[in-house]
Amino acid sequence: MRQIQSSFVTNKTTLRWLHLLEYMEHVAYTPIRELSKVIKSSSRTIIEDLQNIKEYFNDSIEMKTSNIGYKLKILDIEKYFDKKKAMISNEPMFKILESIFLGEILSINEWADIFFLSPATLMRYLRKIEPILARYDLSINKSQVNLIGEEVNIRHFYFNFYYESDITPHTVFPPLIIQEIGLDLKGEEFSRDFSNVAFEEICYMIYIILERTSHGHYVKLDPAIVKLFRKEYYLELKKLKKLLSNHLQMPICEKEIIYFYALTLSKRTVFDVDLEKIFCDKLGKEPRVIHLTERYLEEIDPPQGAVESSTVFIQSFFSNMMLKHKISPVLNTVIPDLNTFVKKEFPEEVEKNTQFLRNQLKGIPCFTLETIEDVSTVFTILMDCLKELYWGKPKKIAFLLEGNQFISQRIQVTARKNLGTYQELYFPNALDISHGYFKTNQFDIIVTNYAEHLSNFSGAETCLLFNKIPNDTDWQRLMSLIDVRI
DSSP states (O other), X not given: OOHHHHTTOOOHHHHHHHHHHHHHTTOSSBOHHHHHHHHTSOHHXXXXXXXXXXXXXXXXXXXXXXXXXXXXXXXXXXXXXXXXXXXXXXXXXXXXXXXXXXXXXXXXXXXXXHHTOOHHHHHHHHHHTHHHHHTTTOEEETTBTEEESOHXXXXXXXXXXXXXXXXXXXXXXXXXXXXXXXXXXXXXXXXXXXXTSOXXXXXXXXXXXXXXXXXXXXXXXOHHHHHHXXXXXXXXXXXXXXXXXXXXXXXXXXXXXXXXXXXXXXOOOSSOHHHHHHHHHHHOOOHHHHHHHHHHHHHXXXXXXXXXXXXXXXXXXXXXXXXXXXXXXXXXXXXXXXHHHHHHHOHHHHHHHHHHHHHHHTTSTTOXXXXXXXXXXXXXXXXXXXXXXXXXXXXXXXXXXXXXXXXXXXXHHHHHHHHTTTSEXXXXXXXXXXXXXXXXXXXXXXXXXXXXXXXXXXXXXXXXXXXXXXXXXXXXXXXXXXXTTX
């Protein structure tokens, strides 16, 4: 379960079980002492929890024990996740959030009667979720239970909660008519406009807009943004308004159309330089964006062959960041799990990016330290993608194979399947094996399963000896040479 959702779990035992399962799903044998430290409960409590978890999940899991600890093995993944979701089926805060989303607003006394709780207990639950709501600049009315804050922020919270988080028994799903609209938007006529957005993602965006507007909640947009989009995307907005009106048999106000189009534009990728150039030409000419781009390029100094693409994508990122900030600073908020992942995978990079952004964005209203941390998280992922796609160059890898014909073929097939889309692979035969051939090609890596060949290719950057019949370790060693981070 995502961190944003676990904040809404009120049952302490359920929450402890969820944390235990989340941790054990990703590790091997774990000592009780370590589990106790992670979950912040006594060893006795953890042992009791593990026994109860084993009984609750029954034949969908196996709880193995050894002298080095406990290990969770999932036997029936579908049944396991169904039972895991059922653990929060009666959680009151999930039901309250769903009710607010659907426009069914009840008083705290009415909710207390529904859940057979005292108003004081329910009040305590409501106070518990205040920190997570504060990330979205939201609060909660504790008499007539409802979310309080800017409409854009409420929608972003629900998008993170229902789309970007795990599916629960309380997750709402877009109805069929919304899916039909999504299909049309992902169709040929709109394909370029919405090429960066996943199908369910676009459905949730539309669904949240329509559900909220049906209860009289509309977004407020800066007039400057409205004017900019009228100028740069007039035809696109007109086409989009016509499609939505035809589907829904009702008019859609202009600000909601602009808001939706701006959301879709904010879903940028690193795969189409030309598309990002168009985006930058329309929305990326602000002096602050240009300055941020130039300063960051000075910091990272990309390889000569990657300067142009890096400039475009970095400028696109900062343009997008500023666009979202102008609509609402909260649109740059990400789910906490993403921050946790990036800090673990790229600790040095995210720290450098955070420091850069702190220095460059200070003085801009509403760019809090927390917002900068969120921006740094996604920026770090973007830069990792850019380096992977544009900064490096394919390795030239020669496979010099001997032995059984079918084993050699199997090695070729495995290499072509797993490496051939990016790396340059060569499989020289007997006629190719000459000093001139290898000198001319200047291979980065030579792989052979014949030890006698090693002394013949000292000119190669790296020579790697496979077993006659390669095992997983052989392929892992090769992958480590290709990608130094493995």
